[in-house]
Amino acid sequence: MNSTLAILAVLDGISYAALVFLVSVGLSLIFGVLRVVNVAHGSLYAFGAYLAATFSIKVAPVSPWLTYPALLAASIVIGVVCGGFIERFLLRPLYGRDDVLQLLITFAAFMIMDNLQRLIWGVQPIFAAEPLKLLPNVTVFGVNYTSYQVILLPVVALATLFGLRYFLRRTLAGAVILAVTEDREASTSIGIDARRVYFATFIIGASLAALGGALASPTTSLVPGMGADMIVLSFAVAATAGLGQIEGAALTALMIGLTRAFIIYLQPEFEVLVPYLLMVLVLLVRPFGLFGAVHVRKI
Amino acid sequence: MTTRIKPITAVAVIFFLVSAIAPLFVSSWATLFALILAKGVVVLGIVLLLQAGQVSFGHAMFFAAGAYTAAFWGKYIGSGDILLYVVLAGASSTVFGLIVGLFVVRYRQIFFGMLNLAFSMVLWSLLEKMFHYTNGADGIRVARPDLLGFSFTPEVFQYVILYVSLLIAVAAFCGMQRYLESPLGHMLRAIKSNETRLEYLGMSARRVLLIAYVISAFLGGVGGALVAMIQQIATPEFGFWTKSGEFVFIAILGGGAHAFGAFAGAAMFECVRFYAAAHLADSWQLILGVVLIAIILYAPNGLIGLRQRYSHSRKGEH
Numbered sequence: 001m002n003s004t005l006a007i008l009a010v011l012d013g014i015s016y017a018a019l020v021f022l023v024s025v026g027l028s029l030i031f032g033v034l035r036v037v038n039v040a041h042g043s044l045y046a047f048g049a050y051l052a053a054t055f056s057i058k059v060a061p062v063s064p065w066l067t068y069p070a071l072l073a074a075s076i077v078i079g080v081v082c083g084g085f086i087e088r089f090l091l092r093p094l095y096g097r098d099d100v101l102q103l104l105i106t107f108a109a110f111m112i113m114d115n116l117q118r119l120i121w122g123v124q125p126i127f128a129a130e131p132l133k134l135l136p137n138v139t140v141f142g143v144n145y146t147s148y149q150v151i152l153l154p155v156v157a158l159a160t161l162f163g164l165r166y167f168l169r170r171t172l173a174g175a176v177i178l179a180v181t182e183d184r185e186a187s188t189s190i191g192i193d194a195r196r197v198y199f200a201t202f203i204i205g206a207s208l209a210a211l212g213g214a215l216a217s218p219t220t221s222l223v224p225g226m227g228a229d230m231i232v233l234s235f236a237v238a239a240t241a242g243l244g245q246i247e248g249a250a251l252t253a254l255m256i257g258l259t260r261a262f263i264i265y266l267q268p269e270f271e272v273l274v275p276y277l278l279m280v281l282v283l284l285v286r287p288f289g290l291f292g293a294v295h296v297r298k299i
Numbered sequence: 300m301t302t303r304i305k306p307i308t309a310v311a312v313i314f315f316l317v318s319a320i321a322p323l324f325v326s327s328w329a330t331l332f333a334l335i336l337a338k339g340v341v342v343l344g345i346v347l348l349l350q351a352g353q354v355s356f357g358h359a360m361f362f363a364a365g366a367y368t369a370a371f372w373g374k375y376i377g378s379g380d381i382l383l384y385v386v387l388a389g390a391s392s393t394v395f396g397l398i399v400g401l402f403v404v405r406y407r408q409i410f411f412g413m414l415n416l417a418f419s420m421v422l423w424s425l426l427e428k429m430f431h432y433t434n435g436a437d438g439i440r441v442a443r444p445d446l447l448g449f450s451f452t453p454e455v456f457q458y459v460i461l462y463v464s465l466l467i468a469v470a471a472f473c474g475m476q477r478y479l480e481s482p483l484g485h486m487l488r489a490i491k492s493n494e495t496r497l498e499y500l501g502m503s504a505r506r507v508l509l510i511a512y513v514i515s516a517f518l519g520g521v522g523g524a525l526v527a528m529i530q531q532i533a534t535p536e537f538g539f540w541t542k543s544g545e546f547v548f549i550a551i552l553g554g555g556a557h558a559f560g561a562f563a564g565a566a567m568f569e570c571v572r573f574y575a576a577a578h579l580a581d582s583w584q585l586i587l588g589v590v591l592i593a594i595i596l597y598a599p600n601g602l603i604g605l606r607q608r609y610s611h612s613r614k615g616e617h
Contacts, residue, residue, distance in 0.1 A: 037409065039544070093596055099408065100354050104551055105595050107544045112588035118581060232420055232540050239413050269428045276420035283417055284402055287410045 007143045009261040015149035017257025018157035019216050024234035024241075025160065025249045026208030032244030033181050033201040035099075039106040040086060041209050042231025043113035048078045048210025049217040049226065050121045053128035056217075060130045067131045071217070075210035082113070083206025087199050095198075110231070118224050125221035132218035153215060160208065161250050168246075177201060209234075236275040240282045242292025252290060307603065308476075311559045314566070315469055322461055329457040333529050335562070335569045336464040340471050341522030342549045342561035344515030349555035350479065351508055352491030356412045356543050357419030360399070361392045361516040363426065363538030365523025368392070370439035370533035379444040381463055381528065388524030389517050396516020397509075404508040407494075419538055426535040438534030441527045457529075464525050468562070471518060475558040478514070487511050548587075552594055554601025563602045 027041045055070035090105045131148060138147045168174035179187040180197045188194050213230075220226075237256055241248035256275045264271050282290055318336060322329040341362055348355055365388035372379050372387060403414045426433050433439065443456055451459055478484050486507045489497040494504050527533045536542065545568075553564025571590060575583035598604055 090592065090596075097599070100349075100547070100551065101595050101599055103354070103356075103412075104544075104547060105592060107548060108588045108591035108595070110544075110588075111584045111591070115582055115585040115588065119585075228539075228541055232416070235413075236417070236420070239417070243409070269430070272424040272428060273421065276417055276424055279417040280414070280421055283410070283414050287406050287414070 003141075004143055005265050006262075007141050008145075009265050010258065011140060011143065011145050011150050012264070013258035013261030014254070015153050015219075016261065017253040018153035019212050020234060020237055020257060021157045021250050021253035022160060022212035022215070023209050023230055024237040024253060025164065025246055026205035026212070027231075027234050028238040028241070028244055028246060028249050029164070029208070030202055030205035031238070033177060034091070034198055036091060036102045036106065037235070037243075038086075038202075038205070039103065039231060040109035040113060041106075041205075041234060042227035042229070043110050043117070044078060044082055044206045044209040044227075045213040045216075045230045045234075046117055046222075046227030047082060047113060048075045048213030049222050050117060050126065050213075051078055051210075052214035052217045053126050053222055054121075056128045056130050060128075064130050064134050067128075067134070071131065071214040072211075075207055075214040078210035078213075079203050079207025082210075083203045084199065086206070087202035091202070092195065092198075110227070114224075114227060117227070121222070123224050125223050127221050129218045149219060156211075156215060157250070160211075161246065164246055173200075233275055236279040240275075240279050240289055242286075242289025245289060245291040248289065248291030307557055307559050311472065311562070314559075314562060315465065315472075319462070319465055322458070326454070326457070329461045330529060331569060331573050333457065333461040333464045334526065335565045336461075336468040337522050337525035337529060338546075338549065338569065339522075339562035339565040340464075340468050340525065341519050342546050342553070342565055343471055343475055343558060344518035344522075345546050345550040346553075346555050346558060346561045347475065347478075347487075347511050347515045347518075349550060350484070350491065351487045351511060353407065353411050353508070354547055355403075355415040355515075356540065356547065357415030357417070358515070358519055358546055359538045359540070359542035360415075360419035360422045361396055361519030362523035362526070362542065362546070363419075363422060363533070363535070364392045364395050365389070365520030366441075366527035366533035366537050367426065367433070367439070367523075368520070369444075369524045369527045370441050373442050373444075374439050378442065380448075381444050381446045381460065384444055384524045384528060385463075385467065385521055388520045392520020392523070393513055393517045395520075396513045400509050400512040400516065404505045404512055416540060416543070419543060420540060423535055423538040423540075426538055433535070436535055438532050438536075441531050441533055443531065444528060460525070460529055464529075467521060467525065471521075472558055472562070479558065483507065483510065548591055550601075551599075552591065552601055554603035556600060557603050560601050560603045567602060 023041065023045050027038060030036060030038050030041075052071045052074035055074045056067035059066040059070050086106065086109050090109060091102060094102050094105060132146055135147045135152065137144050138150060140150065168178060176187070176192055177197055179192060180194050184194050237252050238249055240256070241252035256278060259278070260271060260274050263274050286292070318332040322332050341358070344361070345355065345358060368388040368391045369379065369384040372384065399418050403411055403418070406414055427436055443451070443453070445451075446459055446463070486497060486502055490504050490508060497504050497507070523537065526537075549564040549568050550561060551564070552567055553560030553562065568587065571587055572583050575586045579586070594601065
């Protein structure tokens with residue numbers, strides 16, 4: 001492997017890691033606060049991607065620059081509408097019930113959304129590369145790459161990471177979320193509405209998944225099954241990091257992104273194997289994840 | 300206890316009789332019922348683990364292991380036999396279950412589920428990517444096997460495989476009933492209700508769970524081989540996480556409290572899929588999703604729980 005390929009692999013890895021991080025941090029946040037593994041998370045990612053593509057195809061003729069707000073709008077719409085619906089009508093009746101049922105009802109949401117996706121957007125691949133083409137290419141150590149992927153995506157991911165850190169640790173709303181995570185009963189007794197916190201957290205997590213999808217939509221063709229692939233991958237990242245770990249998810253996403261990128265150039269057939277093998281190895285040694293501890297502070 | 304289980308046993312007997320006789324009148328039901336019974340066998344394994352309060356979100360790996368055992372035999376060794384496939388699949392998935400089980404029984408709840416998922420995704424990606432051996436996503440065709448030296452036409456074969464599935468399902472069902480009533484079965488339930496006490500009684504919870512896990516892997520493998528023979532193909536999809544989710548879904552649909560729940564759930568699942576796919580084109584998944592939500596929200600004990608609730612309220616117990 002020569003140096004050009006190595007740099008190419010690093011850039012691939014970074015842009016991929018940025019997308020995976022956005023999705024898995026949403027999953028991790030939801031688990032950290034609600035203690036629910038949201039199986040429909042991958043479908044929120046896919047819906048975000050499809051709606052973003054639909055929006056940007058609509059607005060591109062007016063002005064190509066409008067595609068950026070379109071991506072953001074799509075992810076918020078999906079996060080609020082779909083995420084809000086899942087929390088309010090499916091999960092809320094089940095709090096305090098068997099964990100299996102909570103997990104399984106999000107699986108039902110996954111089945112429904114997977115089917116709806118095929119009914120709404122069809123099975124033909126959809127391309128909407130407008131936002132990608134709009135930004136110029138950059139040259140990194142002699143390698144030409146799109147600045148959308150090596151600058152915009154990592155910047156959004158880092159902004160999300162530090163934004164979430166700031167939100168959770170420095171603002172009142174964040175403190176309220178942490179309080180509910182730490183002890184729901186005690187926080188309810190001092191007047192915090194835990195149900196609203198759950199609702200808001202789920203919407204934030206769902207919006208992050210949809211944002212990941214919306215930002216991914218210009219870089220790849222949208223096909224059925226993308227949601228099912230993404231949920232296991234983001235779950236692998238979140239579980240390897242330790243569920244509920246935000247900074248850990250970022251590092252793990254980077255690690256998995258880079259390993260995968262190098263494997264693609266060296267042994268392409270093992271590309272899909274990498275994240276899961278890593279997950280098995282880490283979980284066997286540390287079931288609480290790389291960055292989790294037995295009694296972790298959950299966020 | 301006995302008064303509650305007896306009517307269910309009666310329903311189970313009726314169900315097995317219907318699945319033996321009804322396909323004789325409607326030939327398209329032969330494959331449908333064979334699938335119901337084969338999947339029921341797999342889901343029996345999930346129900347078993349549910350007794351201990353554990354949910355495996357990766358059980359499709361044993362299903363796939365069984366299916367691919369049959370497929371590999373056909374691909375590399377030659378013409379096979381139904382019984383040979385079932386035995387080999389049972390053996391390979393038992394060994395596989397023992398290896399994976401040694402690791403996963405150390406964990407509970409979400410960690411148990413997570414580790415199972417991780418193992419199953421490793422198997423899935425190997426099946427998907429080892430193209431030279433597995434044909435990748437296309438899967439391997441499983442040629443119609445013989446039975447004890449007799450070969451069959453497709454029309455006869457669908458009945459042969461139906462009755463083989465029926466025998467295996469009945470055997471598995473009865474065995475499971477016995478197992479759950481045995482001391483080992485009661486210890487398994489104790490893991491759900493109070494694992495610490497079980498340990499205080501001098502039992503190893505890990506060993507109890509490991510035995511159940513290996514049995515459920517065995518059932519998964521046998522069911523996988525049956526489905527591979529019924530559908531005459533084994534694909535990596537058999538080991539994907541959505542398949543695992545489907546099995547857990549069927550278990551909850553039927554009701555995890557009783558062994559018959561596995562078959563009740565499988566019957567409902569496959570019937571909805573069979574008829575929705577025929578009449579409503581591409582929306583069977585949507586319908587099943589809605590059914591699942593309705594079951595979870597309004598009848599969390601599954602179809603069997605519904606029946607129990609009805610009979611309880613009739614007797615005025617509630």
